[in-house]
Amino acid sequence: MQMKALFPDVVVNGTNIASADIAAEAQNHEAPRGKPGIAWRKAAHALVVRQLLLQEAARRGIDADPQELEPGRFETEGEALVRGVLEDAIQTAPPSDEETRTLWQADPDKYRAPPLWSVSHILVACDHADDAELERAKTRAQSLAERVSAKPESFGRIARAESDCPSKSRDGLLGQIGPGDTVPEFEAVLRHLGEGEVTPQPIQTRHGWHVIRLDAKAEGAVLPFEIVAPKLRAAMEKRAWGQAVRDFVQGLAASAEIVGVDLSQPL
Template sequence: MQIPALSQTPLFPEITVNGAVIPSAAIAAEAQNHTAPKGKPGLAWRMAARALTIRKLLLEDAARRGIVATPMAVGPGLMETPDEAQIRALLEQAIAVTPPTEAELEAIWAKDPARFRSPPLWEASHILCAADPFDADATEGARLRAEAIHAQVTRDPKSFGKIARDASDCSSKANGGMLGQLVPGDAVPEFEAVLRDLAPGEMAATPVRTRFGWHVIRLDSRAETRELPFSAVRARLAEAAEKAGWTRAARDFTADLMKAADIRGVDLDIHQGQAG
């Protein structure tokens, strides 16, 4: 009895864009750059196929326009590829975004002024008992030392500065443990979480562990957030509005290229994903 040959149809086929083949291997490689829910590899493949299709169409359009571009630096020691440079030059030429008017910007701000607030500002002090987070014995020793310091400062709050100068493992010891003014992002999350809950002059109820070790933390003063006037946020609003406008224009531009293209091997939804 003859055994039927197994189908050789690939799970993810090649696609063609205006007659040019995008190999399934290239799509599979690109799919590694796209996340999809577990058990749905087809979604990552679809996203990869769409990204490579758009790239192909943008390069074709750049060639039709005769665009020549020189790669630019995009970071320390990093340069654009020739294709990336050509796509950038194409989008710079093809997409023009009208800057938002003053009235439009003010309307965005006036819709919900409470969204635009200054960050909180903290003045804090700490005493650090440093420890390697991967050394269990050192971490335990630092915890015990921090608890002893915490108990000592609790008995005599005025001794905080002196103990910091004598015992802290942070360079702030020279200032009695004072860290100066802090805003969100200046300290590690565990440290900031404590500052958010303390009242001015209050010390954390227990030492706090971070990747640096154990901290005895005191909040010295706090400036609360406040609503910012339009003048203070205008530049930020203008930048965000122009970026949003450029994103919409780029999406529409690539959607038009896809509508006009002969794409075979996959059904791509032109209303999803991002340009470039």
């Protein structure tokens, strides 16, 4: 009795896509642990799209002209053909000033200068590779957070006595910081704290455990249209190009004979 293959054959207009190629491509796609079929479907989908574009490049007589992506690294012939057919097929009009301004006016509050935060903290440093030390540091930081919560006015005194950061000499004051000035976990907390608020639980970063107080916050001013317009236009052009590519591929798929993959199904 012949055993059924784990995954179906994939064929695009009579061209077979080897299972080994799909398996290799699957390593580039995320999937939940224990569900390799999801990565396989994503990989098969990607290779079917690539094959459709390569076949269309051949139909249009596109010649491969590999471009240098970075010093010493060039596109493969396949990558050059895919780029070539998309450049030949996709034409999008740049957004007009009116369209760009309409998008900006819909929610100008989205387009602000970066905020500034005035921040103080108490750091309990530790070696993250040592699980026992990590847990001891967390327990100590939690105790400090509870002490600050019980007596908020004691924050500076506790920082001077307990913090492992040089800022302890300034009562834990880090001064003014903006986006990108600190590690992501620390910054994420600042975006949700109110002025004068202290984190009730210690926050872990690669530096250790932190008890954080947001002393003041200055929201960035709304940026004028003239400043925002170039980035808005670039984003609008990128979205339009992406949608045009999706529409083009869907058109190729609709007129193709594809076995083993349904491009209309969400991944």
